[in-house]
Amino acid sequence: MFHAEINRTLTAAVNLMNTSEGLHSAQASPDQLTSIESLRKFLSSQDSELKWPTSTLDRAQVDSVRDLRDTVHQIWGAAPITTKEPVEKINTLLEGVGTRVVRTSGGEEPQFRAVPIPVSTQLADVMTAAIADALQFLVVNDETGRMRTCKGDECDAVIVDLTRNRSKLFCDFGNCANRAHVRAYRARQAALREAGRRALAGEAAEPSATLAKPSAAEKAAQINEPTSESAVAAKEFRDRMRDELMEKREKKDKKSKKKKDKKKAKK
Template identity: 35%
Template sequence: MVFAPDTEVALRTVVNLINSAANGEEKLATVADLDRFLEAEGFSGSRTRDAAELASVHALRAELAGLWTADEDTAVEGVNRLLREARALPQLLKHDEWDWHLHATTRDAPLADRMGTEAAMALVDVIRSKEMDRMLVCAADDCDAVVLDLSRNRSKRYCDTGNCANRAHVAAYRARRAAGE
């Protein structure tokens, strides 16, 4: 394990959120799409379930996508801004199936603030651990999805949104065969 379990969960949620708009495909087009996303990610707390909430999550997604590929100083500025704007106050909580873990907003804070704060807290761990090189963009030429490499040998290069790794391996195999003929 590279990070604490709650950090890894938050980072995977960031990946899934950013990738919900990867390759020109909008997977959070409606409030119902957002409902399904939050259910799948196990995100709890208050909701307004309206267009404004969806728009705020879209804005957060764009901001997190920018932070994913940012240099360390820019990432620090963005993380600090997210925490400051949400008036983050870190505290240990235990709820649902989770043992003690860190939250920095209340359950009734606006959804985008809660999501942004969780993402920012996870990115704090990544930045402090000097592990930003684990935050990648898919190596496939035709994919712009992001990748979180939690492998021991830092070998993950392709996203989980499609068949990018399989397509790259097949293309490499065909190229080797063509070169050998």
């Protein structure tokens, strides 16, 4: 979505936050950043292009990285950022961080880009400079709506939406997206059954109107999101219904074909 450096830093920031104790796709996830060894393991699983130094790891670095994790988590939780407080937190992380201009590898990217200069070569300072730089990039480009938490039930994993159409709503830890789809499908099936029952009972109810209504959870999600994101959620909802609607349409076509056939027969 953005340039490669920002993308990989935001991804690593998300991975860092998700080492916190929490629920990932209905599974309890313990704190995964408790020792020098676990910090080393975390770093080795990140994109090596980040070039985060691993030679100076000690307990103080573990504690500093944990502090950074907490601060970034707080900033992320405030997204989309519209108030002064999270911005001040980013500014605190940026204290002493400089900027230099480097030539990029080219391709579709601009020829040069600005990269942060950390206050030292120690791991926590390098990580702080990179992540704070990526966060300020999102703030100044009005893209903090991409800093999200998974929409799945029983999941507090953070995600960064790097898709062009802002469509990422679920984490990749388990089956959050699937579970939500199954739930939405079941809700629609229940609505369909209810509509069928009403039709049989002679109550006036338009099945398709009932069918198109979003579930309570989806409504709540829309309320909690700015307009553009609720539009995305609505789009995803519509996409999920597409198969079902196509199926309905096919049935309708068959019906109208039968009617036509009947008319033809009458003629």
